[in-house]
Amino acid sequence: MTTQDAGMTQSSVRSANLALVLGRIVANSGSISRADIAHQLGMTRSTVSRLVDDLVIGQLVEEGETVAGARGRPAVPLGLRGGTVISLGLEVNVERLVATVVDLRGEVRSVAQRDVDVVAMTPAEAMTALAALAEEALREEAGEDVRVSGAVLALPGLLDRDGRRVLRAPNLGWEGAEPPALWDFTFNGGRIDLHAANDIDCSALTVIREDPGGSFLYVTGEVGIGSAVALDGRLMTGRHGWAGELGHVCVDPDGALCGCGANGCLETVAGARFLLAAAGQPTMDALVEAAASGDPRTLAAIEHAARSLGIALGAALNLLDVSTVRLGGHLGVLEPWLSGPLGDELGVRVMWARHSGIEVETVSEAPLRSAKGAGLAAQSGVLTDPAGWIAPLVER
Ligand SMILES: [Zn+2]
Structure with missing residues (x-):
């Protein structure tokens, strides 16, 4: 190995280590110290300290007020720096x-x-x-x-x-x-420079940031039904970046024609336009109101959507072994009515449901997600x- 090779190797090791240290700070911004990072990454404290110092000088990371750490030792919490x-x-x-x-x-x-x-x-x-x-x-x-x-x-x-x-x-x-x-x-x-990306994948990145390291299936009711899969805090985008089209999983081969050209996609039952038509309601607000007042046609449409969602989600969970489902958009809004029949379907369809339990949570409405x-x-x-x-x- 020439000296130059050794130098390059050293600098690439430093680059990789900087990324690892920064990754720990991203996942625990404001509540992690140099000692925590050293412990989590199996690095020496002095190595971590040098890397953190560079990240601070480089304006990516900032130090908070010293607090009493484990066993009373003072610790300086590290967080991502805003605005630089x-x-x-x-x-x-x-x-x-x-x-x-x-x-x-x-x-x-x-x-x-x-x-x-x-x-x-x-x-x-x-x-x-x-x-x-x-x-x-x-x-x-x-x-x-x-x-x-x-x-x-x-x-x-x-x-x-x-x-x-x-x-x-x-x-x-x-x-x-x-x-x-x-x-x-x-x-x-x-x-x-600009890159374009799928909007649901982008909103899932926001949800991942709120739950670093989490594994979940995110399903959101928009004009259609969007979904994305997070595994250990990473978006599972698939071979071409096209993974997560839960809205076009078939829930009824004899069902209505979907915008994609196939019949009976989940979207044709649980997508906003189809759901409103089935319930005979003009807007989602009206639909929620009708559900709250017990309108039978609305409740039947929501139950049908919930069971169809259960069929599609059940297949996805069986494939992925992910036990948390996050519902957003109108599916989140309708969760109080969806959760019963959806839970029943998942309990029957997901092989391991009795052994792990499946959490269905809602993601709060956030128009900028x-x-x-x-x-x-x-x-x-x-x-x-x-x-x-x-x-x-x-x-x-
Ligand atoms: Zn479709």
Whole structure:
């Protein structure tokens, strides 16, 4: 091995270790010390200390007030630093455009949004409007030291692997569009690259941030039914990034025609449009009201949706061995009525239900969840390669 090889190996070990240490701080921001990290990663305290010092100088991590640690020893809690490295989390949906600025702590620092009929716009018009919103959202953050790690656009559709081209987006009609090619944006003199990502995957990233390391199936009722799988705190995206299409799992081969072209998908029973039609209600608010007042047609429609959800979820849980289900969107809102029949179906269908138990929880309503998750996705480069981000400051 030449000296140069040894040097490269050393620097790649340092890069990998910086990422490991930062990963521990992401998972326990504000409540982890150097000693905790050393213990968790099996590293020496002095190695961890040096790495943490670099992350602090590099402005990714900050130290809190000293507190009494284990056995009374003083400990300095470490947390992610807000406001030094930020990202743009963007969202395009059928009825609105959103730009958020998200910091490393996962906090949304500013939001600019416009309610608009996106379907009536061309992708180019929408992307121009989005860039104006991004500029507005960034205006408050324009300090000289601020760095933008990137921009991710959450959209309701399937994308190619590189996050460039939209393959399917029936609700938007953006098939074949390339949002990154329609995006030209600079900040503090530097070009900010854009990637596109599936909106449900983005919202799942937000849910994962709230439960680091968690394993769960996230199912959310939107225009359709979206879902995503988290295993040990990582999004399971599949071979091409297309995993999690629970909404198009068949629950009735003789069922109604779905927007995807198949019959009897879960979406055709539990998706908002179909559910409202079955219940004979004009809006989700009206449906909730009708359910609360015991309207038999509404309750029957919800029960049918719950049983169908149980069929699809039962298959998914049998395949995945995940025992927590998080319901969002209208499925979360309807949980009080869904949970009984859904629990019955899962209890019968999931092989191991009697041995592990299945938790069905609701995820609180948060209209910015996709945009925020897009912002988190735009930080993944910082978290996987902190060495590159801190280098200019550490070497100063
Ligand atoms: Zn379908």
